[in-house]
Amino acid sequence: MPFVGRERELRQLADALSRPPLVLLIEGEAGVGKTRLLHELTGHPMLVGSCHPMRFPYGPVVEALRDVRPMRDLNPITGALRPFLPECGHLLPPTPPPLQDAMVERHRLFRAVLSLLGSLRPITLAVEDVHWVDPGTRELLAFLARCLPDGVNLVVTYRAEDLCHPVTELLGHLPPRIDHAEIALGPLTAEETALLVKHLLPGSADLWPLTGGVPRAVEELTRMLADGQEPGTPPALRDAVLVKLAALPRAARHIVQAASQVEHPVCEDVLTGVAGVPPEQGERGLSEAVRCGLLREWTPGRYGLRQPLTRQAVSETITPAAGRRLRRRIAGPAEPQGTLSPREEEVARLAADGLTNKEIAESLFLSPRTVEVHIANALRKLGLTSRRQLTLGTT
Known part of the structure; x- marks a missing residue:
């Protein structure tokens, strides 16, 4: 898909990453182009991993590091990563002996990641979709953010609407030597959307009102139109x-x-x-x-x-x-019906639509017994003798 309308954000990204060590947050709704923005960046070596809804322990960091080719003379502590990185394990020092304390073992693992990143500098570690971060990776990212070596950046992307904890906690205790920045990626403008559509679809079509300028929605909708389908979701x-x-x-x-x-x-x-x-x-x-x-x-x-x-x-x-x-x-609201109370009138209207007592109860967050009482009161006040008459009289 053509890269349209993100020149300013791309300059922001390049400028921020030219000042390591730095923590950068990129926020935007689903399909707005966070991943594409990272892929368009050139001249900045980057390791990229993604969080997943299944929340694999340390999954995004393992994904980012699995194909690295580290230099020789690594810190022996990086051997702690051998079980996690079989693809490059032969390039790492021997695995250190296990420790009895799980907290100490985890700290050693975190230091191993930090040391390996330091050996690869200049480098940027990008972790995408942090709204799905697993607890272990969340703690690891907080550790890295506070200890980034010179020449190493940390970038995280996330969707604010799916975030169950504030990602800005990464910025909470940064030492003075580590800078931070934030980029909020919004939808495309109507003009930018029209340019994207022009690249993707022969002829012209105004898709901004339907898509709101979200690039992935534009791409999917143009594909439907190109296949001769009616425009829809x-x-x-x-x-x-x-x-x-x-x-x-x-x-x-x-x-x-x-x-x-x-x-x-x-x-x-x-x-x-x-x-x-x-x-x-x-x-x-x-x-x-x-x-x-x-x-x-x-x-x-x-x-x-x-x-x-x-x-x-x-x-x-x-x-x-x-x-x-x-x-x-x-x-x-319709005109009042007799002496019905507002709740009785609402129950009567639902009955007029053919809903059962149970359906009315679920809709109005009442008990079925309460609905039954309201219907009985409505029948009495309106001088009716059957539910069918109530239905006919309120439609």
């Missing part, structure tokens, strides 16, 4: 969205589904009201939806889906009855 992006949505608690999931039916970012009260989530659960549900990366705060206090392409994927998870209910709430 690319399968890879759709699957990623559905996995995140399924992992959310019910309140947060309902909030995301409500956002898929709202045209523009709205405030918390409106969004949770459309979702039918009680206020006491709305704040936490909204926070979880933002944290997982499906929603974002576009302007202070106003929330919407993070990527336009996710709208279709989320909308496909909404049942027809739930969709009608969401659209009715967006349109605004």
Whole structure:
């Protein structure tokens, strides 16, 4: 894929890495081009490893070091890496004898990594997707950040929305001799998106409104169009969205589904009201939806889906009855019905949509028994004798 619209960030990256020792954080959402930015850098020797959702112990550092060809006369402590690096183990000193204390053994391993990096300088160790870091690697990176030898840089990339701990802890206790920098990689502009599309797709197509300028989304969508498919959510992006949505608690999931039916970012009260989530659960549900990366705060206090392409994927998870209910709430409250309380009216409307007591209870976070009482009260107040009459009278 052509490299478009990242000249400023590439200059920032090159300038930062020219001042070792340095710790550099690169943040950006999925598909925005963090890996591509590193690959475009020339003139700076770099070892790259990636964290994975399965969180292999020391996995990214082992991946980065497995093909190194270190110089002779290494510090004997680097022999502690032999069991981890069979690809280059014959170039390392003998494995030192085991230690009885696990903490001391781990410290020796950390010093071995530090010593090996020092023998390779000038070098940059880049660890990608640190939002998936395993506990051992997390501690190792914190150790390296505080002890970087001259001529060695440490770069980490991460997605803020998937981070379960602050990556900036790496900067918390840096000694004065070690500098640090941060690069926030945002989506492409409309003009940059148009240039990328021009490189990828014959003719012209305005894909910025659908993709929000995320390069991977642009690439996948242009591939669909080139294959003659209708523009829609690319399968890879759709699957990623559905996995995140399924992992959310019910309140947060309902909030995301409500956002898929709202045209523009709205405030918390409106969004949770459309979702039918009680206020006491709305704040936490909204926070979880933002944290997982499906929603974002576009302007202070106003929330919407993070990527336009996710709208279709989320909308496909909404049942027809739930969709009608969401659209009715967006349109605004109906005229009061008799002397029904607000909760009784809401239960009656759900019954009108054909939902069972159990489905109504799950939707409104009530017990089935409470729903039964509300329906009975609604029938009595409206002078009806059967649930079927309630349905006919409220549709």
